Amino acid sequence: MVNKQTVSAVFAALADPTRRRILERLATGGEARATALARPFRISLPAISRHLRVLEGARLIERRRKGRLHLIRARAAGLAEARRWMAHYAAGWDAAFDALDELLHKDREKGKRE
């Protein structure tokens, strides 16, 4: 099962700086090949491959295969649950702001309805 999205999986995926940099790259640069994602890093291809699997498990990225290329792109909805968690519990500290924050999230999901 490659597909184990939980709040924990999302946070754990984001806890690694390499994975965050991969996401940053995808967010600003759009879809990219696995090897291209590896290039900026000092680490080996297999290591990147595993990071991609972790991100995929957390549903933070999506993979599309075109021949022997694996094309990766970020998956916005994957962040949603984690952000919702933060918004919800931050609400205990700072109710006004986060209530609004959460409304916005709901709004967004309504729009996307993936």
Next chain:
Amino acid sequence: MVNKQTVSAVFAALADPTRRRILERLATGGEARATALARPFRISLPAISRHLRVLEGARLIERRRKGRLHLIRARAAGLAEARRWMAHYAAGWDAAFDALDELLHKDREKGKRE
């Protein structure tokens, strides 16, 4: 050094369900003693003590000592950096929503100015 707040530390702290439940408890119930936080869990006091140190390191909680009691409370600002990260990079996927989201965060910080 108990104080190593980084984006990684915040996400790593949030990746553990026990720690998230502790934060939930603090968010909804307010300040609490260390032992009281431990009670709902099956795990030992030392284990909780360590979770608290992790949360403290990520600056997600604050500790105040009153005699032999350690009074713990959630620290909203600790989430800010992680949320900012999410808002910023989610922006690559979903610019309109997150631009607004980020504005709200800025607003909030202006208000708090701790």
Next chain:
DNA sequence: TCCATGTTTAACTCAGCCGTTAAATAAGTG
């Protein structure tokens, strides 16, 4: 078919996390 390219899987190491129990430290109370 043969070879090169892109990516993953296998097998292993090392470090760190989470849990345990036992002992230490700290502070109130009779």
Next chain:
DNA sequence: CACTTATTTAACGGCTGAGTTAAACATGGA
């Protein structure tokens, strides 16, 4: 002081995560 309560530190075990190199798998092209 002796005792109890609150919490942390020490020392250890097991599991997982992140890295490595070597080999396998998959696809495209001469």
